[in-house]
Amino acid sequence: MTRIFSAIVSIVASIVLLFVLNIVGDIIYAPTGVASVKPDSGEMAAAPAKKTKETAEAKAPAKAEPAKTEPAKTEPAKVEKTAAAAPVAKPAKRKRHPGKRLYLRKSCMACHGKGGARAIQNYPSIAGQAEKYLVTQIKDILSGKRVGSKDENGAMRTAPMTGALITPEGKVRINDDEIQKIANWLSMQPSAKPKPLETALSDDQLKEAKALYKKKCRSCHGKGALKPLKNYPILAGMKKAYIVAQIKDVKNKVRKNGKIKSMVPMVKKLTDEQIDLLASYLSQIERLK
Template sequence: MWIRSCRMWLMAAVICLIGVTQAHAAPPPQVSECSSCHGNDGLGSASAGYPALAGLSSAYIVEQLYDFKHGTRVNAIMTSLATPLKPADRKALADYYAALPVPVQPEPTILPTGIGADIADHGHWQGSLANGVPSCASCHGAGGIGVGADFPRIAGQPQAYIAAQLNDWHNGARKNGPLGLMTAIAGKLSADQINALAAYYAALPANAAPEAKQ
């Protein structure tokens, strides 16, 4: 008798545990509207220029969805998709994408060089054509892998996407972000520098194997 009831309790506990795990893993319902562009894995599409959302900070994603809705970041597709979202929807979607893994890739054996790499690591402070651009790595981290909740990963994002963001800040279509940092920086970049930086960061692995970074 004792053993039997104990078994029943055990079964109930297991069923409950399965239920909890499944409930936890269930994506928010709107995700089905997002996957066609951002992918089931949240890794976006390099060829179509759709950014990866996987592994970005939840706070950053929440902020972007809020900003698309309220017009400080403008994009026809995303503005219409973000407009019906309520705060709880934004949080659920952001938590879901932030928790998706970013596959580890080997770091390229030969790292890209040129204007993009130079500005990324050292900024553009010296020489007669210097325009006072700080190094991108000082905020986005070495290799553009992102730092904390506020400085997003840019490594491995589609080249066209990165260029579009820098152009949008340069032209005022994207006005968001803390302290206007990117407005000030992108405003100083020339078209050639924007293209070089976009090519550079798109070529870097979004998540490099630690041993490859040595």
């Protein structure tokens, strides 16, 4: 009994450690963020993405097998890597993108994760979307033009964000210029890695999903959900639960902002099963660099 308890304590401690490392890593990695602003810096941009995978792998077993102490073993490796990576990143010494600083200061990271690519819960990862799309969505959410259905806790889906960025007196804690800078920085960040499904799609399901996508979605969201029309969102690799919620919100005319109206006829007749299938498929598409 005590053994199980101490195993649980050590797992919780590992998760806390990972979280702290992420924050520390973010500070250490500051110059990397700036470097990835340059379109030609594919190498630098790739580094944080790799780290994301490592963290995800280290975290996953901790959750899946709470009875074993093994996951703790992955910790030292991670510490070494983080420490070893720091001196490599340092010599780059460039000014930080103001959008990155604002992203941290305005607490976006608490929900959307490091670099906008490690969002918590079913919140959307926002790295690598078109700048203009990001600006519009942020403004629409803050102004109340974009709302959402209720989540599993009975709160409106956009409420966490408005709660964090609007004071109880109704003052918005971020101005247009700051939104622009954050969106500019986010649009250049490497996108999130797909989160594996609990049950992978069968070949038949995949075929069906692709056909449905081609028929109903591709005209706007592009081939393979990777190359949408200008300033439309890239769907590839988004979290499944987020995609499901958004399609349903569009279908039920809860989300009505921006150019979404054109999408309504395409989702109006989709069944829950079809929505689930499409979201499963889309969530597994690896984004291009």
